[in-house]
Amino acid sequence: MHIRLTIDGRRVEATLNDSAAARDLATLLPLTLETEDFHQTERIAYPPRKLDTSGAPDAATSKAGDLASYAPWGNLALFYRDGQHSPGLAILGRLTNSGDTERLATTDRITIEALS
Template sequence: MNIRLTINGHRIDAVLNDSAAAHDFASLLPLTLDLKDFHETERVAHLPRKLDTSGAPDTADPKAGDLAHYAPWQNLALFHRDGETSPGLVILGHLSDSKDIDRLATADRVTIEAPA
C-alpha cells in the first residue's frame, strides 16, 4: 500500500509491506505524530495502540528509510540511518526514494496518510 508522509511541508512517498502489522498500521491513518530522536538513528513516536504483529519475525535488521513498529514500546520508528538488529522490531515499509531519508533526521512532526 502506498502512503504519504508530510514533514516540514515536504511530501514523501513510502510503501507499506503486506504484513499484518502494516495492514493494522494503515487502519490508523491518517495520523499526525510528534517525533523524538532515538540514538541519532531513528525518529520515534508513540502510536495510539499496539499493532498486530502476528506472523512477524522475532527480530528485524532496519535500514535507512525503513518505517517500523517497535512492539515493546508501542512506537513507530522512522530510520534515517541503518539500525542494529532488534528483537520486537517489525518493519512496516520503506520510503520510496532514498533522497528523502535525510529529511527524517530532523523531523519533529509527521503526518502520515493514504494518498487520494
C-alpha cells in the first residue's frame, strides 16, 4: 500500500509492507500525530491505539527511512538515522525517497494518509 506523509508541509511518499501491523495502521488513516525526538535517531508518535503486531518478527534492525511500530509502547517510529536491533520493533514500511529522511529529524507533526 502506498501512503503519503506530510512533513512540515512537504509531501513525502512511502510504501507499507504486507504485515498485519501495516494493514492495521492503514485502517487508522488518515492520521495527524504530534511527534517527539527519541535518541536523536527517530521521531515517535502515538496512534489512537496500539497496532496488531501478531505474526511480526520478535525484533528488527531499523534503517533511516523506515516506518515502524514499537509494540511495548504502542508508538510509531519514523527513523531518520539507522537504529539498533530492537526487540518489539516491527517494520511497517519505508519512505520511497531516502533523501526525505532528514526532514523527519525536526518535525513536530506528521500527517499520514493512504494514496488511492
